[in-house]
Amino acid sequence: MKRTTKLLTMTLAAVMAACTLTACGGSSKGDALTFGTNAEFPPFEYVTSNGAIGEYDGIDMAIAKQIAEDNGMTAAVENMEFDSLLVALQNGQIDAVIAGMTATDERRETVDFSTPYYTATQVMIVKEDSDITSAADMADKKICVIQGYTGEVCVQDMGYTYEAFKKGTEAVMELTNGKCDVVVIDSATAQKYVSDNEGLKIVEDPSAFESEEYAIAVQKGNTELLDKINKTIEKMLADGTINELAVKYTEEATAE
Numbered sequence: 001m002k003r004t005t006k007l008l009t010m011t012l013a014a015v016m017a018a019c020t021l022t023a024c025g026g027s028s029k030g031d032a033l034t035f036g037t038n039a040e041f042p043p044f045e046y047v048t049s050n051g052a053i054g055e056y057d058g059i060d061m062a063i064a065k066q067i068a069e070d071n072g073m074t075a076a077v078e079n080m081e082f083d084s085l086l087v088a089l090q091n092g093q094i095d096a097v098i099a100g101m102t103a104t105d106e107r108r109e110t111v112d113f114s115t116p117y118y119t120a121t122q123v124m125i126v127k128e129d130s131d132i133t134s135a136a137d138m139a140d141k142k143i144c145v146i147q148g149y150t151g152e153v154c155v156q157d158m159g160y161t162y163e164a165f166k167k168g169t170e171a172v173m174e175l176t177n178g179k180c181d182v183v184v185i186d187s188a189t190a191q192k193y194v195s196d197n198e199g200l201k202i203v204e205d206p207s208a209f210e211s212e213e214y215a216i217a218v219q220k221g222n223t224e225l226l227d228k229i230n231k232t233i234e235k236m237l238a239d240g241t242i243n244e245l246a247v248k249y250t251e252e253a254t255a256e
């Protein structure tokens with residue numbers, strides 16, 4: 001009995017000491033840097049048995065891990081719906097968002113973005129025998145997008161009707177089942193889906209889809225964290241690490 005009390009007191013003291021060190025405020029749990037993501041986006045983030053951060057792997061997860069490491073912290077991941085990420089960031093539930101997220105002007109109104117680390121574009125995934133060769137050809141087709149992705153915004157701006165899914169894999173399944181004609185999604189992820197599924201191909205239309213830059217989001221005004229993030233990104237861009245990660249994970253990533 002006495003022993004237990006003593007142990008408890010010691011544990012409490014340790015916890016309190018840890019709290020003083022980290023101020024126990026905000027979302028930083030101990031010395032963890034918490035990244036929000038939506039792990040439905042290979043090769044940037046996906047769930048696997050043995051990932052860079054716990055069960056999470058991909059280009060973004062390797063970058064997140066490096067950012068934490070460079071600052072003497074450990075990286076933690078909160079996996080959630082893509083649509084919830086920026087709200088969770090503003091609430092302080094997470095420290096940063098790394099999710100293959102395109103830095104758009106609209107998002108810049110609510111969050112700050114890091115130095116971009118990857119350039120992508122929207123593409124169209126279609127069946128191999130599809131007659132779609134340009135974005136304009138989607139006019140009378142059944143279009144699938146993923147909810148809240150920039151691809152949805154593009155299709156909306158083109159004035160087309162579409163169906164929105166929660167996950168890329170769901171939209172691609174709809175396509176392979178012949179229930180839709182085209183999926184609009186980011187290029188690297190599209191490539192992954194096409195190599196994982198028989199009978200699909202990618203159609204590009206650079207005149208219709210602008211290039212997009214992926215960046216890490218932090219709370220507006222959090223320059224302290226943003227500076228740390230930028231330092232690591234700039235180092236990883238300069239020494240070719242991000243390129244290497246892109247090659248590695250494009251080969252390895254497995255769509256669920």
Ligand code: ARG
Nearest residue numbers: 038041099100101102149150
């Ligand atoms: N780049 C697109 C966007 O910013 C799609 C990102 C999806 N990322 C994800 N982790 N599910 O909207």
